[in-house]
Amino acid sequence: MVSSALRALGQNIVAYTCLDPSVEDVRLVRGEVLTDDSLVAKYSPDQINIVLGLGSVTPNLDDSLLRRVVGYYTGRGYQIVGFVHPFAWVASESYIHPSAQINAGAVIQPGTKIDPFVIVNTKASIDHDCHIGEGSHVAPGVTISGNVKIGKGCHLGTGCTVIQGIKIGDGAMIAAGAVLTRDVPNGVWVKGVPAKPFK
Numbered sequence: 001m002v003s004s005a006l007r008a009l010g011q012n013i014v015a016y017t018c019l020d021p022s023v024e025d026v027r028l029v030r031g032e033v034l035t036d037d038s039l040v041a042k043y044s045p046d047q048i049n050i051v052l053g054l055g056s057v058t059p060n061l062d063d064s065l066l067r068r069v070v071g072y073y074t075g076r077g078y079q080i081v082g083f084v085h086p087f088a089w090v091a092s093e094s095y096i097h098p099s100a101q102i103n104a105g106a107v108i109q110p111g112t113k114i115d116p117f118v119i120v121n122t123k124a125s126i127d128h129d130c131h132i133g134e135g136s137h138v139a140p141g142v143t144i145s146g147n148v149k150i151g152k153g154c155h156l157g158t159g160c161t162v163i164q165g166i167k168i169g170d171g172a173m174i175a176a177g178a179v180l181t182r183d184v185p186n187g188v189w190v191k192g193v194p195a196k197p198f199k
Contacts, residue, residue: 001103001122002053003030005085014048015039036072045077052080052101055119059171059187060135060153067135070117080117088120109146133170151186160195 003013013031021033034042050073052066060066073080084090084102093110096102100118111129114120118132122140126132130144133152138144142156145164150156154168157176162168167183174180175191175198184190191198 002051002083002101005083005101005103006051008086009083011083014043016053036069040073040076040078045079048078049081050078051082052099052117055121056137056155057157059155059173060117060137061171064135064153066117082117115152139176 087104088106090108091110094112105123109128115134124142127146136154139158141159151170169186173189178195179193181194
């Protein structure tokens with residue numbers, strides 16, 4: 001999805017990284033596949049930007065792969081950039097951090113703020129005056145009503161719905177298809193209609 005969006009935006013992809021390039025199906029990528037270390041050895045920070053290709057199905061907490069990869073590259077001076085897919089709609093009165101990823105069919109309404117390393121996935125809808133915290137993942141088809149505040153590192157599962165004015169704490173997990181009608185504290189996982197906590 002990331003490389004497809006970048007190509008649609010006319011970006012030149014020089015390489016992909018993978019923990020073990022020998023297992024990557026090279027038929028699915030158009031370019032060289034390297035480890036993180038070999039990419040750093042081959043390209044300096046002034047030659048390339050890094051675009052993350054890391055989705056998640058659980059919250060992005062301090063020890064998550066996302067945070068480790070971000071630390072690896074930024075600690076070496078690389079800039080991590082995101083994108084807004086040409087088939088997304090983003091209101092000019094919203095703020096999207098340059099490292100965030102807004103995928104095809106997503107809608108971001110006025111007054112919304114999207115923090116660093118957020119993924120707003122395919123056909124997700126975020127209404128007015130929302131705030132999506134750093135490293136959160138809004139999965140495909142999620143509907144977020146107005147004035148919703150989402151903390152850092154949250155995961156909102158495919159097709160879930162969040163009603164107006166809800167607050168979701170850091171590291172919370174909203175299961176696929178859930179309907180959120182109450183605030184969710186830090187680190188709590190919820191599922192169901194209406195959503196209730198689970199382990």
